[in-house]
Amino acid sequence: MKKVIMITLIAAFAAFAGYNIYSGQKNDTLSDLALNNIEALANDESGGGTVTCYSSSRSKSGATYYDCGNCSKQYNSKGVGASSTCHT
Numbered sequence: 001m002k003k004v005i006m007i008t009l010i011a012a013f014a015a016f017a018g019y020n021i022y023s024g025q026k027n028d029t030l031s032d033l034a035l036n037n038i039e040a041l042a043n044d045e046s047g048g049g050t051v052t053c054y055s056s057s058r059s060k061s062g063a064t065y066y067d068c069g070n071c072s073k074q075y076n077s078k079g080v081g082a083s084s085t086c087h088t
Contacts, residue, residue: 032078033062040064053086054079 030038053068057077065079066072071086 032060036064049088050085051088052079052083054081054083056081 051066051071053066053071055068057065057067057074057079059076060078061076063078064073064075065077066086066088067074067079068084068086071088
């Protein structure tokens, strides 16, 4: 009886440890907002240059994109559709 209890406890511990290792290997990704902020900071420090712009947009709170029509930064929208580059 002691042997069965000991084997059960070892199996339960191994299952618990295995699950914790598995759940710790999740791939964390940056959100679109964080990536846009990083890109904006990098562009501001470089003193201009070229940026990716989009022909159309859709509303998205906190997002920014460059409009290809006048190469201006648009806030609370996400660029969609055909992309190009423009000079800021």
